Each structure stands twice: as structure tokens, then as C-alpha cells.
Amino acid sequence: MRDDLLRQATRIVIKIGSSLIASRDTGLRPEQIDRLADEIAAVRSSGREVLIVSSGAIISGIKKLGLKEYPKSLPVKQAAAAVGQSRLIWAYEKSFERLDVKVAQILLTHHDLADRRRFLNARHTLNVLIGFGVIPIINENDTVAVDEIRVGDNDTLAAEVAHLVDAELLIILSDIDGLFTEDPRKNPAATLIPLIPDITEEIEQRAGISSTFEGTGGMATKVRAAKKVSAYGVATLILNGQEASLLPRVLAGGSGGSLFLAKERRFTSRKHWIAFTLRPRGTLTLDSGAVEALARRGKSLLASGILDVSGPFDTGDAVSCLDQDGKEFAKGLVNFSSDTVARIKGLKTSEIQQQLGQQEYEEVIHRDNLVILDQR
Numbered sequence: 527m528r529d530d531l532l533r534q535a536t537r538i539v540i541k542i543g544s545s546l547i548a549s550r551d552t553g554l555r556p557e558q559i560d561r562l563a564d565e566i567a568a569v570r571s572s573g574r575e576v577l578i579v580s581s582g583a584i585i586s587g588i589k590k591l592g593l594k595e596y597p598k599s600l601p602v603k604q605a606a607a608a609v610g611q612s613r614l615i616w617a618y619e620k621s622f623e624r625l626d627v628k629v630a631q632i633l634l635t636h637h638d639l640a641d642r643r644r645f646l647n648a649r650h651t652l653n654v655l656i657g658f659g660v661i662p663i664i665n666e667n668d669t670v671a672v673d674e675i676r677v678g679d680n681d682t683l684a685a686e687v688a689h690l691v692d693a694e695l696l697i698i699l700s701d702i703d704g705l706f707t708e709d710p711r712k713n714p715a716a717t718l719i720p721l722i723p724d725i726t727e728e729i730e731q732r733a734g735i736s737s738t739f740e741g742t743g744g745m746a747t748k749v750r751a752a753k754k755v756s757a758y759g760v761a762t763l764i765l766n767g768q769e770a771s772l773l774p775r776v777l778a779g780g781s782g783g784s785l786f787l788a789k790e791r792r793f794t795s796r797k798h799w800i801a802f803t804l805r806p807r808g809t810l811t812l813d814s815g816a817v818e819a820l821a822r823r824g825k826s827l828l829a830s831g832i833l834d835v836s837g838p839f840d841t842g843d844a845v846s847c848l849d850q851d852g853k854e855f856a857k858g859l860v861n862f863s864s865d866t867v868a869r870i871k872g873l874k875t876s877e878i879q880q881q882l883g884q885q886e887y888e889e890v891i892h893r894d895n896l897v898i899l900d901q902r
């Protein structure tokens with residue numbers, strides 16, 4: 527099963543971690559970029575479409591600017607990213623040129639993904655590039671991204687890209703072999719888990735115990751990324767990118783790395799976007815009748831079932847729906863601001879009109895804009 531999936535995946539997003547292609551002492555390592563480019567070109571010539579999400583801009587910029595240590599202040603980090611990104615893309619450009627492969631630079635922030643029009647626009651552009659036989663090389667637009675609009679780490683960005691382009695497989699290349707039964711640095715008897723059929727809570731906890739040495743990720747962000755795309759029907763392979771030729775070998779059905787299987791795709795792209803790309807701006811706590819109506823009977827959310835609201839949020843924002851135990855079971859786009867929801871919660875439709883004087887929408891969240899995460 528593992529072999530078939532890896533052999534047959536045609537559209538693949540490959541995330542390359544900083545530690546593979548740069549270090550703080552040496553800056554970018556062009557020989558490593560060349561090796562990975564050779565391997566990726568080989569994967570492509572077996573008839574696959576590849577997109578790359580590459581880190582390394584900040585580390586490379588630190589070296590180029592001659593900074594003694596990792597910058598603490600945001601503007602210095604952003605300056606390093608600007609200097610480093612041009613060097614990073616230049617290195618990829620030169621490397622792939624040797625192989626007669628064209629590349630393109632794409633820089634994204636969370637803002638680009640959270641705005642549905644921009645999201646769709648990015649999707650179209652990436653599809654056109656792939657159609658031209660170009661390898662898009664994507665990174666976060668670190669130079670302009672402040673906290674509210676940052677994706678934050680490239681494991682998550684790669685998961686977003688896998689959804690954006692409807693990939694079948696996400697490959698996260700880093701300096702670790704995959705997911706182990708225990709932390710291999712603490713227990714040498716720990717073994718690599720080759721196949722993870724389901725990302726259970728136990729797996730998520732296990733991911734919290736090991737980490738990489740460079741980069742912002744660690745195992746936790748990788749497993750979180752795998753979980754995110756799994757709900758959209760995309761499998762994730764975590765693989766050691768330091769081992770020469772491992773990538774083409776594993777994609778030809780060889781052993782190595784940890785493969786997280788995908789779930790059956792439950793949501794449309796738009797619903798997946800509501801559930802996994804948008805960040806909730808607040809919460810609505812619902813009574814048991816409303817939880818039942820939404821989760822089991824596919825109904826829209828009315829004000830009468832809302833017990834509590836926390837915000838602030840505006841009309842059109844994403845919010846989490848919680849049951850009375852505080853457990854999130856759904857997400858959706860609200861038709862009213864948090865102030866208005868606070869005024870109408872618990873009221874019947876006729877009472878709402880009295881309260882507000884007018885009412886544009888009957889539902890607080892329409893079922894078309896509602897994603898049930900836990901069907902109970």
C-alpha cells in the first residue's frame with residue numbers, strides 16, 4: 527500500500543528545510559542544493575509534477591550580512607530574509623539551469639491564503655506554471671510578514687500549498703529520518719515508524735518529543751501539517767533529505783521515512799479552507815440541541831442555540847463552534863459581528879427582529895459556510 531501510493535503520486539509538494547541547504551557558519555550550501563535539484567529533476571522525469579517549498583532565506587541572509595548571531599528584532603530578521611531570499615532563489619535558479627529545468631519564485635503570506643480571491647488567484651498561477659513545466663519555489667514572504675499575517679513555519683506553508691494545488695503527496699525533507707517510537711537521541715532502541723495509518727492523539731503526543739536542530743519546525747509542526755492535509759486526502763512523507771538518493775529511491779517504492787496516510791476527502795476545497803486555512807476570530811458556545819442539529823442533521827446555526835460568544839469578530843469572519851464542554855466541533859463564517867451576536871444569542875427569529883429593528887440574515891452561520899469537524 528505504502529509503495530503503491532508513493533509510486534503513483536503524480537503531483538507532489540516537496541518541503542526543503544533550512545538545515546539541508548544552509549548553515550549559520552557557511553551560509554547557503556550550493557553543493558547540497560545541486561544534489562537535491564538532481565534528485566528532484568530525476569523524480570520529475572518519472573512523469574511527476576513537483577512544487578518546492580524552501581526555507582533558508584533568513585539563515586542565508588544572516589551570513590551574507592555578516593551578522594554574528596541570529597537576529598532578535600523583527601526588522602533585522604526581515605532584512606536578512608530579503609537579502610537571503612534573493613541568494614536562495616538565485617542558487618536554485620543556477621542549479622536547475624544545469625538540468626534545463628525552469629523555476630519560478632512565489633512568496634506568500636497567510637493574508638494571501640486567507641483571502642479567498644487571492645487564494646484562488648495563487649492556485650491559478652501555480653497551475654499555469656506547472657502547465658509550462660516550471661518548478662515553483664515557494665517561501666513565506668518573511669520581509670513583509672508580521673505576526674498576524676504570518677503562516678509562521680514552512681511545514682505549515684507546505685501543507686497550505688498541498689491543498690492549494692490539490693497535490694496527492696506532501697514530502698517534508700529535513701535532517702531527521704521520520705517519526706520514531708521514542709526520541710532516538712534519548713533512547714537508541716527507538717525505531718522508525720514506516721507507516722502511520724491514522725494521526726491519533728498518541729501520535730501527536732509522540733511528535734512533541736523530538737526536534738530538529740535548525741529551522742523553526744520540529745516534529746510537532748510536521749505532524750500537524752500531515753494532519754491538516756490528511757483531512758483533504760493528501761498523504762505526507764517525512765524523509766531525511768541528507769541521505770543521498772533516498773528521495774528517488776523511496777518514491778520508486780523503497781523503504782525509508784515515515785508515511786502518514788490520508789483520510790478520505792470529506793470536504794470541498796472551500797470547506798477545507800474555512801476549516802484549516804482561516805484562523806478563528808472568536809468562539810460560539812452552543813446548547814446541546816444546536817450541537818445535534820448542526821453535527822447530525824446538517825442544519826444552519828440559529829441565534830436561539832447560542833449560549834455564549836467571545837470575540838471580537840466581524841461579519842464574514844471565521845469562528846469556532848464549541849459544545850458546552852468547550853470542545854470545538856465545527857467552524858464557520860458568521861453573518862453577524864460578535865457585538866450583534868451577543869445581543870441576539872438565545873433569541874428566536876421573531877424576537878431578533880424586535881431587538882435589532884431589522885435582520886439581514888436568518889442564520890448566524892449558514893450551513894454552506896459551516897464545516898463539521900466532529901460528527902459526534
Ligand code: GLU
Pocket residue numbers: 543544580581582583584585665666668678679680681741742743
Ligand atoms: N521562511 C523562513 C526562511 O526562509 C523559514 C521558515 C521555516 O524554517 O519554517 O528562512
